[in-house]
Amino acid sequence: MYSQDQELEFFELSKKLLEQELAVSDYDNLADLLKYHEWKYYVKNDNIISDYEYDLLYKKLEALEENNQIKIRPDSPTQRVSNDLSKNFSTVEHYSPMLSLSNSYNQEDLDDFDTQVKKLSKIESGDIAYYVEPKLDGGSIALVYENDLLVRAATRGNGSEGEDITLNAKSLPSIPLRVKFSEHGIYRAELRGEAVIHKETFAKKNQEREKEGLTLFANPRNAASGGLRMKNPNDSRDRGLEVFIFNMAYAIDQNQNDILTQFETHAKVINILGNNGFKIPNKGIQTARNIKQAFDIARQWEEGREEYPYEIDGAVIKVDSLLLQSKCGATQHHPRWAIAFKFKAKQATSTLLEIEYQVGKTGAITPVAKVEPVHLAGVTVSSISLHNEDFIVQKDLRVGDKVVIERAGDVIPYIVKSLQELRTGKEEPIRFPTTCPSCNAILEKKETQAAWRCYNPKCPAQNLERIIYHISKEAMNIDGFGKSYVEKFMQLDWVKDISDVYNLDYEKIADLEGFGKKSVENLKAAIDKAKKNPLHRLLNSLSINQLGSKASKLIAQEIESIYDIIDWDVEKYTEIKDVGPILAENVISWFSEEENVELIRRLEAYGVNVKQTEQDKPKIIKQDAPFVGKTILFTGSLEKMSRKEAQKLAEENGAKNISAVSSNLNILVVGEKAGSKLKKAQSLGTVEILSEEEFLLIINK
Numbered sequence: 189m190y191s192q193d194q195e196l197e198f199f200e201l202s203k204k205l206l207e208q209e210l211a212v213s214d215y216d217n218l219a220d221l222l223k224y225h226e227w228k229y230y231v232k233n234d235n236i237i238s239d240y241e242y243d244l245l246y247k248k249l250e251a252l253e254e255n256n257q258i259k260i261r262p263d264s265p266t267q268r269v270s271n272d273l274s275k276n277f278s279t280v281e282h283y284s285p286m287l288s289l290s291n292s293y294n295q296e297d298l299d300d301f302d303t304q305v306k307k308l309s310k311i312e313s314g315d316i317a318y319y320v321e322p323k324l325d326g327g328s329i330a331l332v333y334e335n336d337l338l339v340r341a342a343t344r345g346n347g348s349e350g351e352d353i354t355l356n357a358k359s360l361p362s363i364p365l366r367v368k369f370s371e372h373g374i375y376r377a378e379l380r381g382e383a384v385i386h387k388e389t390f391a392k393k394n395q396e397r398e399k400e401g402l403t404l405f406a407n408p409r410n411a412a413s414g415g416l417r418m419k420n421p422n423d424s425r426d427r428g429l430e431v432f433i434f435n436m437a438y439a440i441d442q443n444q445n446d447i448l449t450q451f452e453t454h455a456k457v458i459n460i461l462g463n464n465g466f467k468i469p470n471k472g473i474q475t476a477r478n479i480k481q482a483f484d485i486a487r488q489w490e491e492g493r494e495e496y497p498y499e500i501d502g503a504v505i506k507v508d509s510l511l512l513q514s515k516c517g518a519t520q521h522h523p524r525w526a527i528a529f530k531f532k533a534k535q536a537t538s539t540l541l542e543i544e545y546q547v548g549k550t551g552a553i554t555p556v557a558k559v560e561p562v563h564l565a566g567v568t569v570s571s572i573s574l575h576n577e578d579f580i581v582q583k584d585l586r587v588g589d590k591v592v593i594e595r596a597g598d599v600i601p602y603i604v605k606s607l608q609e610l611r612t613g614k615e616e617p618i619r620f621p622t623t624c625p626s627c628n629a630i631l632e633k634k635e636t637q638a639a640w641r642c643y644n645p646k647c648p649a650q651n652l653e654r655i656i657y658h659i660s661k662e663a664m665n666i667d668g669f670g671k672s673y674v675e676k677f678m679q680l681d682w683v684k685d686i687s688d689v690y691n692l693d694y695e696k697i698a699d700l701e702g703f704g705k706k707s708v709e710n711l712k713a714a715i716d717k718a719k720k721n722p723l724h725r726l727l728n729s730l731s732i733n734q735l736g737s738k739a740s741k742l743i744a745q746e747i748e749s750i751y752d753i754i755d756w757d758v759e760k761y762t763e764i765k766d767v768g769p770i771l772a773e774n775v776i777s778w779f780s781e782e783e784n785v786e787l788i789r790r791l792e793a794y795g796v797n798v799k800q801t802e803q804d805k806p807k808i809i810k811q812d813a814p815f816v817g818k819t820i821l822f823t824g825s826l827e828k829m830s831r832k833e834a835q836k837l838a839e840e841n842g843a844k845n846i847s848a849v850s851s852n853l854n855i856l857v858v859g860e861k862a863g864s865k866l867k868k869a870q871s872l873g874t875v876e877i878l879s880e881e882e883f884l885l886i887i888n889k
């Protein structure tokens with residue numbers, strides 16, 4: 189969409205406009221510049237200025253627009269954010285009906301489709317070329333551009349009429365407000381797209397909602413399609429919606445003539461859209477010479493489904509020639525020139541049989557649904573976490589309900605909803621227990637938290653979970669010491685708390701059924717090794733609420749021995765970056781219990797390390813390291829090492845890795861095929877440019 193020279197110009201212009209006072213005559217330049225940065229950030233995910241610099245430029249634009257000598261451009265980035273509340277959506281008629289797609293599930297289905305296409309387009313021999321794209325799973329949207337401006341956006345609705353969501357669409361940065369369609373002879377175009385949410389954004393949004401006590405989104409699809417229809421356009425933007433465009437369904441010129449087929453192929457249309465700033469779904473090859481190849485490409489999409497950053501539930505296979513598309517036409521229900529290839533089902537229905545309540549290592553009670561075992565995307569699912577009481581209430585789940593189960597994005601299955609229309613009246617409401625299923629202590633729920641907890645420090649279930657966690661990979665990492673050993677040793681009363689792990693009688697263990705001499709030797713060796721673990725592992729292994737491995741490492745850097753923190757107050761903890769007051773309170777409260785301090789003393793007496801080790805100490809970079817105080821960036825492909833290895837090496841030698849060429853950059857290391865970053869660095873004139881070899885030479889000196 190922008191040439192490298194243009195990009196360089198915008199880069200220079202950003203610096204210039206950031207530094208100087210702006211006049212009315214700078215308005216157009218600034219508006220164009222911000223449009224470019226929006227495209228870089230939201231469409232290309234490759235910003236070249238910082239968020240802070242973008243905000244400064246944006247504020248300068250707002251300031252200019254407040255000056256009443258300026259006529260505000262309708263495509264100005266400030267026009268995305270609207271304070272208008274559209275209470276109700278009016279209905280609009282689509283220029284070209286939004287049909288569904290017929291489905292296919294295997295190669296035979298696709299062969300049938302191909303035969304049909306050949307018949308309709310009267311092609312007796314030879315192959316039909318197809319275009320294959322991912323079937324994004326979100327909310328459908330139709331965009332209308334007139335005279336190069338976005339004038340309307342609508343939901344799919346009933347296919348012929350949809351809801352007018354223009355204001356919401358305008359708030360989404362991935363939708364260009366102005367597109368040079370006139371350069372292609374187009375007066376009015378209607379585009380088809382899908383609003384989706386990045387899987388990571390989705391996970392983050394749900395974490396935020398959980399914290400705020402709001403209903404969780406069942407899946408990215410629901411979050412996306414709901415996000416299109418928010419009453420306040422700013423809420424649509426805040427939900428992190430991104431709109432992919434995959435079709436131009438209608439195009440007319442000034443004289444109202446249909447000119448769609450002039451663009452010859454679907455691939456060309458998509459290319460034009462991509463070059464004009466639209467987000468288009470692409471990855472590798474998408475054009476297929478024939479249906480067999482189309483099937484192979486669709487299967488590749490299915491294999492890469494989990495790695496793809498957006499939810500996809502299939503591939504769409506389209507006749508590439510627009511002329512053939514129009515020859516094939518459409519039924520009332522679906523076009524005859526396109527078909528969806530559906531991936532294996534990720535949803536299934538089952539029956540909720542009962543609820544089990546699990547007690548976690550920090551006392552949180554997690555309800556787990558036991559369901560009639562069901563096959564789902566390759567695994568059998570029989571138990572599903574229900575997170576907390578609120579989840580059950582919000583979904584109105586009852587024992588005996590038929591439920592819809594889904595596995596998406598992550599591999600963990602969850603319950604989407606209960607099928608209330610299938611209820612017989614025999615279903616039982618779920619009553620969350622008031623006492624701990626393990627120790628009968630009264631459960632408590634803090635106002636700010638979602639979980640009911642058992643606060644009995646002697647709770648047997650918590651103790652078991654704590655010991656299992658203590659020996660696990662994340663904590664003390666005792667190889668070969670599994671859950672079954674813990675249960676066995678607890679039964680025999682040999683292990684009552686984590687300290688007993690280090691005080692086992694190995695001769696007695698060797699006498700147990702199923703334990704050979706060799707396995708006991710291995711167990712002893714693994715336990716002896718764990719005794720020498722760095723202090724951060726021990727801290728993490730204590731199962732203190734919210735004290736995970738990251739915080740444990742941060743704290744271990746600051747202390748010589750574990751006893752040092754007994755006197756720490758909240759301020760002392762929060763002086764450490766990334767350690768918050770709630771975590772501090774939890775650790776303080778844990779160490780204020782005399783029993784816990786005694787536990788630490790016992791661990792020490794049994795030989796477990798309680799002091800800071802070399803591995804706990806912050807990595808000190810020598811002051812004479814070659815890159816101390818320098819920022820560095822790698823570009824192009826490196827020969828001797830991976831990008832990651834190079835960055836690590838640079839860091840070990842004092843450098844700070846940064847991600848963009850700017851005036852903050854000191855050193856650019858250039859590999860093969862370095863592109864725009866090198867040019868930018870050269871134009872700045874302040875960046876030291878090194879080859880990979882020179883970089884290594886400096887380090888090895």
Ligand SMILES: [Zn+2]
Pocket residue numbers: 547624625626627628629642643644647648649650
């Ligand atoms: Zn309990």
